Amino acid sequence: MSSKVTPDPRRSLTLRDVSEASGVSEMTVSRVLRNRGDVSETTRERVLEAAKQLGYVPNKIAGALASQRVNLVAVIVPSLSNLVFPEVLSGISEELEDTGLQPVFGVTNYLEDREESVLYEMLSWRPSGVIIAGLEHSDASRAMLQNAGIPIVEIMDVDGEPVDSVVGISHRRAGLEMARAIVGAGYRRIGFLGTKMPHDHRARKRMEGFEAGLAEAGIELADREFYSGGSALLKGREMTEAILKRTPDLDFIYYSNDMIGAGGLLYCLDKGIDVPGKLGLAGFNGVDLLDGLPRRLATMDACRREIGQRAAAIIAGRSDTGLIGGAHVELTPVLQLGDTIRSR
Amino acid sequence: MSSKVTPDPRRSLTLRDVSEASGVSEMTVSRVLRNRGDVSETTRERVLEAAKQLGYVPNKIAGALASQRVNLVAVIVPSLSNLVFPEVLSGISEELEDTGLQPVFGVTNYLEDREESVLYEMLSWRPSGVIIAGLEHSDASRAMLQNAGIPIVEIMDVDGEPVDSVVGISHRRAGLEMARAIVGAGYRRIGFLGTKMPHDHRARKRMEGFEAGLAEAGIELADREFYSGGSALLKGREMTEAILKRTPDLDFIYYSNDMIGAGGLLYCLDKGIDVPGKLGLAGFNGVDLLDGLPRRLATMDACRREIGQRAAAIIAGRSDTGLIGGAHVELTPVLQLGDTIRSR
DNA sequence: ACGGCGTACGTTAGCGTTAACAGATACCGT
DNA sequence: ACGGTATCTGTTAACGCTAACGTACGCCGT
Incomplete structure (x- = not known):
């Protein structure tokens, strides 16, 4: 790989x-590379060839600094x-694909x-927008978001x-x-199995909504x-076994996500428990993993892909919802009864 | 939110x-914010407070341009x-956590x-290193990687x-x-179920290696x-049903990943097929999803997390392997027999 | 022949930060 | 009292690019 063209392989090209x-000015090269301004067809080709x-x-770093524009979405x-x-x-x-915007992910x-x-790290790159999961943030985070001067979309919830802006579903209502x-459907002795994460606010809200729904019928959670x-x-699997051992008269278990729900379902099938006759089951999310299970778990679609699309559309300025002042998009998850809730 | 402090909420602060x-120079502020150079305790506090x-x-864009250093890893x-x-x-x-380096993901x-x-997009941000899946790239991509002048780690394979550098396992050997x-284990009529992706080179190599292994014993794939x-x-599920219908005398099915393997296993259990007696099954990856299945699918761990760690360590310059000239790390996946291959 | 206009470039001046160096002050030993 | 050193802070000049404007040239109508 002896390079005849690059003078110094260590230093990067400018x-x-x-x-x-x-044989043209830097400005002209810049114009060609960005397809901006008038450049004759011949020089354009010559520049492209040379590049x-x-x-x-x-170097987008220099470009962004000079133009004060960054095509990144945090x-x-x-x-x-x-x-x-x-x-x-x-x-x-997907939604950002042909907008010239580029998503950058943080966990x-x-x-x-x-x-x-x-967030601090990402804002320091001056992105064109932020998409962030959840509505609960530290005071400092919230302040950063507010002062960033760019569109912010909080998602999921x-x-x-x-x-x-916000795009999501109401987990409480779910x-x-x-x-x-x-x-x-007539179930009365109802248990709940979930994750212990104190910061998974959405799981928490689902449980609160769930308990409120039970309370309407004068029912309390029998176990959790x-x-x-x-x-x-x-x-x-394990938790289902444990909770059924502790509270054998449960006739329904609500799981905070489909994955543990699927485990529970597999356990019940193993043990020959009559689902949904003697015991009903339901999860949350509508992951397509469930399609392959022996029986289809009742669940509720969280509109995950659509949430991403709508949020991205808002950042890209493509949203039909009020362009200024924050869009508020509430999607409606659909209850899928599957085979694990008896139908009356 | 009437801001007494920010003069123009639209323009971002510098x-x-x-x-x-x-009341100090910009340079001093810069020093304080980066913990570099000597700054007296009193000014430091004053600056921090003001900031x-x-x-x-x-603004990392300006910072990166000036210092010619970017803490991003593509x-x-x-x-x-x-x-x-x-x-x-x-x-x-995880591995990058306290190195000051920040991963940026692209799909x-x-x-x-x-x-x-x-790749082009990411390189234009002049990252400190690139971690990229696979060894197969277009000529242009390969050229970009070679000329980037930064550490490159190709992973998985x-x-x-x-x-x-490279960190991965030999899928052929797997x-x-x-x-x-x-x-x-005595199986002879062996089928293969996999993904159709022409660009999943690793799945392809696994199958090639698999066929080579069968060939050693004079066996050919009975169906695929x-x-x-x-x-x-x-x-x-569906493919297992289909292949068993077409080739009923199969005594083993090798799946190109654990997920479809799990589907096959569930199908067999449903149908009461004797696994691993009459039919053996195996997947690939060692995903912990399998732990919850009624029976443990035979698989081979792909060392996924460790691959990530080792690759990151190389970029971070923490690797013990030859620091210059490209490390070559081959991890060894461990065969886990599970309950779906009979033990002789 | 002239001004007017459009096309195709070039020039200049930053963008916000940091590297490298240059003071300024205080403190020290002799 | 002196130079020397340590500690702190400021000044200057990039970094590589683009916005905004400037200029040269050709073409047109009258």
Whole structure:
């Protein structure tokens, strides 16, 4: 790989190198590379050829500083292993595809401190917008978002006060409606299995909504348990076994996510428990993993991909909702009864 | 939110604003904010206070341009829905945690064109290093990597010629050893179910290795089928049913990933097929999802998290392997027999 | 022949930060 | 009292690019 073209392989190329190689000014090269302004067809070709020949890669750092424009969108989510977030990210990527905007992902591990530092770090690159999961942030984070002077979209959840725009579903209402459906189907001794994460506000809201829904019928949760870490499917199994041992007369279990719900379902099938006759089950999310299960778990679609798309559309300025002053998009999750809630 | 402090909420703050607010030069502010050089305790506090008060967020764009240093590491993977990659990314994040380096993720959807444009885009931010999945790239991508003048780590796979460093496993060998184990356990009529992605080189190499392993014993694949899209678990079910219908005398099925393997396993359990007596099954990856299944699928751990960690360590200059000239780290996946290969 | 206009470039002056060096002050030993 | 050193702070000049404006030239109609 002896390079005849690059004078110093250590130093990276600049516009000047391309301009010298093609015999025009740096400005003209810049114009060609950005397709801006008038350049004759012949010089355009000459410049393009030289740039390609040298293997020139523009320096966006300098470009961004000079133009005061950055084509980055900061996207901050609590986790990637949750299965939900990769789908949201896909929706964002897809929608941003041909806008010239580029998503940059950051992960907080459900930690407020980390959210704060990830946000700080990302804002220091002066992105064109921020998409961030949840409505609950530290005071400092909230202040940064407010002062950033760029569009902010908080996603996943609409139960609370957004800084700017918001796209999501009401987890409270999701829980509530699930409770109504379950009570409506005649179940009375109801248990809850969920994650122990104190900072998963959405799971918390679902449970609160769920309890409120039960309360409408004068019912209280018969039992509950929380876990953290490990394989969700396995935990679903283990916890289902444990809760049924402790409270054998349960006739329904509501899981805070589909994964542990699936584990519970597999356990019940193993043990020959009559689902949904003797015991009903429901999860949350509508992950397509469930399609492959022997029986389809009742669940509620969280509109993950669409949330990503709508949020990205707002940042890209493509949203039809009020362009200024913060859009407020509440999507409606659809209850899928599956085969694990008896139909009356 | 009437701001007494910010003069113009539209324009974002600069070092100058902080310097004026604290009565020192911009340089001193810069020093305080970066903990570099000597600053007296009193000024340091005054500056910090002013910065916090104003809500100043440094402009890394300007900083990077001036210092010619960027604390970003470009990480390029083909997909996020594969379950494998989020784990690799976690490994990277974790390892980079306290190095001052920040990973930035890009997704290619298994498309060479997209890989090229994502890479170009990322290189234009002049990152400190690149971690990229796979050894197969377009000529242009390869040229960009070679000329970037920064450490490059190709991950997941070691079967090929790396540009610089490489961390991964030999998928060819993984397939080969699985074949040997299966043949060794006495299976003879062996089928393969996999993904149709022409650009998933690693799946391809596993299959090639697998066939080579069978060939050692004079065996050929009895049947095979490929799918694309949809719920992997469900596809595993459907394809298993289809292949068993077409070739009923199969005594083993090797799946290209655990997810469809799990689907196949659930199908067999449903149908009461004797696993592993009459039919053996194996997948690939060692995802912890499998822990929750009624029976543990045989698989091979792909060392996903560790790959991420080792790759990040190389970029961070923490690797013990030869610091210059490209490290070559081949991890060894461990065969886990589970309950779906009979033990002789 | 002239002004007017459009096209195709070039020039100049930053963008906000940091590297490198240059004071300024205080303190020290002799 | 002196130079020397240590500690702190300021000044200057980039970094690589682009916005805004300037200029040269050709073409047109009258």
